[in-house]
Amino acid sequence: MKMINNYLNSFESYLPEDTKTEVRAELESSILEQTDDMESELGRQLNQLEQEQLLLKIGHPMRVAAAYLPNQELINKDFYPAYKKSLYTALTVFGVLTILLIVPFNLFKGEVIGSLISIVSSLLETGVWVFASVTFIFYLMQKNGVSLEQIYAWSPKHLKYSVKKVPLSRFETGFEMIFEGLFLIWWNNLFNAESLIIDSELVQNISMSPEWQSVFWVVNVSVGVSILLNFYKLIVSAWNNISIVTNIIIAIADIVIILFILQFEQLIVIESVEIGSLDWKVIGWTIQFNIKIFLTIISMMAVWDIYSGVKKLRA
Amino acid sequence: MTDSEHYQKLKLELRRGVLILAVLAELREEHYGYSLRKNLMSQGLDIDEGTLYPLVRRLEKQSLLTSEWREENKRKKRFYQLSDTGKDVLIKLSEEWRKTQTTLNEILKY
Numbered sequence: 165m166k167m168i169n170n171y172l173n174s175f176e177s178y179l180p181e182d183t184k185t186e187v188r189a190e191l192e193s194s195i196l197e198q199t200d201d202m203e204s205e206l207g208r209q210l211n212q213l214e215q216e217q218l219l220l221k222i223g224h225p226m227r228v229a230a231a232y233l234p235n236q237e238l239i240n241k242d243f244y245p246a247y248k249k250s251l252y253t254a255l256t257v258f259g260v261l262t263i264l265l266i267v268p269f270n271l272f273k274g275e276v277i278g279s280l281i282s283i284v285s286s287l288l289e290t291g292v293w294v295f296a297s298v299t300f301i302f303y304l305m306q307k308n309g310v311s312l313e314q315i316y317a318w319s320p321k322h323l324k325y326s327v328k329k330v331p332l333s334r335f336e337t338g339f340e341m342i343f344e345g346l347f348l349i350w351w352n353n354l355f356n357a358e359s360l361i362i363d364s365e366l367v368q369n370i371s372m373s374p375e376w377q378s379v380f381w382v383v384n385v386s387v388g389v390s391i392l393l394n395f396y397k398l399i400v401s402a403w404n405n406i407s408i409v410t411n412i413i414i415a416i417a418d419i420v421i422i423l424f425i426l427q428f429e430q431l432i433v434i435e436s437v438e439i440g441s442l443d444w445k446v447i448g449w450t451i452q453f454n455i456k457i458f459l460t461i462i463s464m465m466a467v468w469d470i471y472s473g474v475k476k477l478r479a
Numbered sequence: 480m481t482d483s484e485h486y487q488k489l490k491l492e493l494r495r496g497v498l499i500l501a502v503l504a505e506l507r508e509e510h511y512g513y514s515l516r517k518n519l520m521s522q523g524l525d526i527d528e529g530t531l532y533p534l535v536r537r538l539e540k541q542s543l544l545t546s547e548w549r550e551e552n553k554r555k556k557r558f559y560q561l562s563d564t565g566k567d568v569l570i571k572l573s574e575e576w577r578k579t580q581t582t583l584n585e586i587l588k589y
Contacts, residue, residue, distance in 0.1 A: 186548075186557070187536075190556075191512075193554055193555065193556050193557075194516070194532070196554065197554070223527070231533035232533045232536065
């Protein structure tokens with residue numbers, strides 16, 4: 165009987181104060197009657213194992229008690245579709261605002277990893293606040309009995325045309341967004357770096373060529389728009405024809421810009437060509453070669469983007 | 480999820496609505512929790528305590544049942560019975576059930 169009593173004590177502890185005594189009494193009476201029935205059938209008292217089997221059949225005290233509790237969902241299924249839609253909209257709006265406010269401050273910090281951590285943590289913080297606020301608002305609406313008719317007020321003639329959506333991987337989009345973020349930070353740091361430290365004693369002045377500097381804002385705008393589009397895709401997790409076409413346009417713009425940059429005769433300017441034993445012509449050529457490889461990889465990614473976009477449009 | 484798990488889940492869903500009707504019908508006569516459960520089980524409707532007792536309490540809150548605590552065989556028990564509102568609802572639900580059953584039987588023929 166000790167086991168049954170422990171079970172009932174545990175069960176009671178999960179019940180609301182105003183009903184716990186009588187709900188416990190009801191279950192207790194039921195268990196004891198079952199015990200009586202089983203004992204009269206067996207002609208002896210139930211042993212520990214049989215009592216254990218009986219309680220296991222009834223279920224975990226917390227689960228059994230849960231069935232008596234009112235309103236066990238923070239947001240119930242009737243409110244959920246409106247809640248989900250509101251949450252996505254709020255996350256998109258506040259996410260874009262956060263990116264617009266935070267990214268420009270972090271572009272010129274000169275520390276890629278630090279800037280990225282700062283941007284990601286700001287986005288996460290905004291996300292948590294938006295999630296908590298929208299959930300709380302909907303919880304209050306539910307608690308105060310706001311009419312569902314009011315929330316879902318609609319008319320067939322006011323329904324907007326919605327475009328067909330193609331599912332997309334959030335992982336890929338997130339990866340692309342992080343890559344673009346890193347690129348943007350690198351790009352801005354590159355243009356703000358006045359000198360290149362070769363070792364602790366030798367400092368060589370290196371600057372971007374005027375041709376390359378002329379595309380500074382074009383690249384910033386192009387990658388910035390792409391990050392915003394990816395953020396939108398990350399929230400919605402689906403493609404529609406508009407976002408596919410926008411993505412293709414951005415990819416084409418990227419290729420055009422990269423082809424334009426690759427035609428520049430000189431990407432960097434090194435102030436004094438030869439210092440000490442270092443051959444600065446060779447170093448300059450190596451840096452330019454590496455930059456060109458990097459730009460070629462980006463343009464190949466853009467070509468892939470165009471190819472997969474066209475494929476999605478045709479599907 | 481395996482076929483058997485799908486079947487068990489769908490069976491539970493199918494039974495959920497029917498249980499209310501069975502409980503209301505059974506409570507045309509007075510019962511306490513355990514005797515109600517035994518009666519349902521003897522007629523082939525297996526239902527566990529964790530489902531039946533909260534359901535009975537909900538129905539009582541909705542004024543479909545009345546209840547009173549009484550002592551029987553030196554044990555305090557809560558006896559439930561259909562209220563007047565519950566009787567009306569049971570008549571309507573039974574009628575609805577019969578219609579649904581006829582319709583479904585027709586559909587299931589094919």
